[in-house]
Amino acid sequence: MQIYKVGGAVRDRLLGRPVSDVDWLVVGATVEKMQALGYRPVGADFPVFIDPKSGQEYALARTERKSGRGYGGFVFHASPDVTLEQDLIRRDLTINAMAEDQQGNLYDPYFGKKDLDQRILRHVSPAFAEDPLRVLRVARFAARYAPLGFRVAPETLELMRQISASGELQALTAERSWKEIERALMEEQPQVFIQVLRDCDALRELMPELDALFAAPQDAGMHTLAALEQAAKHQQPLNVRWACLTQALGTAINAVNQRFKAPRECQELALLVGEFQAHCHRAQQLDAATLLDLLQKFDVYRRPQRFEDFIAACEMDARGRGGEDYPQGDYLRGAVAAAKAVEVKSLVAQGLTGQALGAALKAERLKALEAYTQSAIAQRN
Ligand code: CTP
Secondary structure, eight states: OEEEEETHHHHHHHHTOOOOOOEEEEESOOHHHHHHTTOEEEETTEEEEEOTTTOOEEEEOEEEEEOSSSTTOEEEEEOTTOOHHHHHHTSSBGGGSOEEETTOOEEOTTOHHHHHHTTEEOBSSGGGGGOTHHHHHHHHHHHHHGGGTOEEOHHHHHHHHHHHHHTGGGGSOHHHHHHHHHHHHTSSOHHHHHHHHHHTTHHHHHOHHHHHHTTSGGGHHHHHHHHHHHHHHTTOOHHHHHHHHHGGGGGGHHHHHHHTTOOHHHHHHHHHHHHHHHHHHTGGGOOHHHHHHHHHHTTTTTOHHHHHHHHHHHHHHHHHTTOOOOHHHHHHHHHHHHHHTSOHHHHHHTTOOHHHHHHHHHHHHHHHHHHHHHHHHHHHO
16 A cells, blocks of 8 residues: 655645645555544545544545536546556646655656646646536636746647536536635636636636626726736735625626625625725715715624725725725725714713614714715815
8 A cells, every 4th residue: 555645735845835735645555444544534435534643635546437417427436456647647737646655756647747847737638627627726726826927738728618618617516616716716816717717718607797898898807807906916805806806797796696605795795896886986975975875884883894895895996997095995984983973872861762863873973974074075175
């Protein structure tokens, strides 16, 4: 029995990048032997084990054949006679198909090291097409390694195009797709993820609404990419990046949210940004009643962070259009402070309760915002 380090851990060590989790490959063993050695199986019909001491994953060498459409359609063949080369050839990219034994020797039958040195994302074999998720994975790796100068090999892009044309991307579950999208958005150059999906026609399959923006007037598609790029440059969290990606989709934002079952925080912010972004950009021109309405809609008194995320997404949008600073942000923060300064206590002391208290609070906040907008106008003149 031989144990090899495989996949991302080998790749990232060679790239000099931090290695987050290590995957091990076991050649020449059986399920029974692994269990006898104390490894714990992760599932009933999957030849993968966890080492209870380290928590790391050990997979038996296997060949994989597709037996149908979708992710369920896999047949695994794991047996002690499956070789290292046979296991590695079914993997996605050459840079992910290298192995290292326990003495540190590199096994690289598909020239991953050369592709790593030449900064190429290249598929290992036609088996790539057996998992359509790999289209998203390649786009994600392109986003991650773009700062290092990586690009997708033309023949791999062509294969990705064929997968897009086959309709197989439609069979991906929302959960698997979202996991890739989420990780890609958090990479250093998330706009490259979208660009690669577009280059291989996968964007048209996954998010036709976004793809259509590239044909829209004023190049709304390129602008979306620029906003996303800014969001990454300013290290914005996932919900802000998702809102930047979806902000120009108008009435389709909800459908895209649902399609990928985006987490609630992302869904919510995307919808709010879609609806109120124009307000934010024109903040200084809003009258007090509209401002109050905006703050109420955001429930800013109880959810200040969501409002901050909203401002951030709008700012990234403006920066994506070449804006250098965004005074709208501080102006809105000032409005929040003015509205928050209204004392509920003094209204309660007047004996107000229930609806009457709510109405009085709103009226006082409106007064405060009128004073705020007036003084801002005075300062400007
Ligand atoms: N793999 C694959 N096809 C997939 C998923 C995984 O071929 N759809 C293979 C690749 O060899 C990959 C390894 O399984 O390197 C481990 O997969 P995973 O842990 O998902 O990715 P990593 O390559 O470790 O990358 P990351 O840094 O993104 O975790």
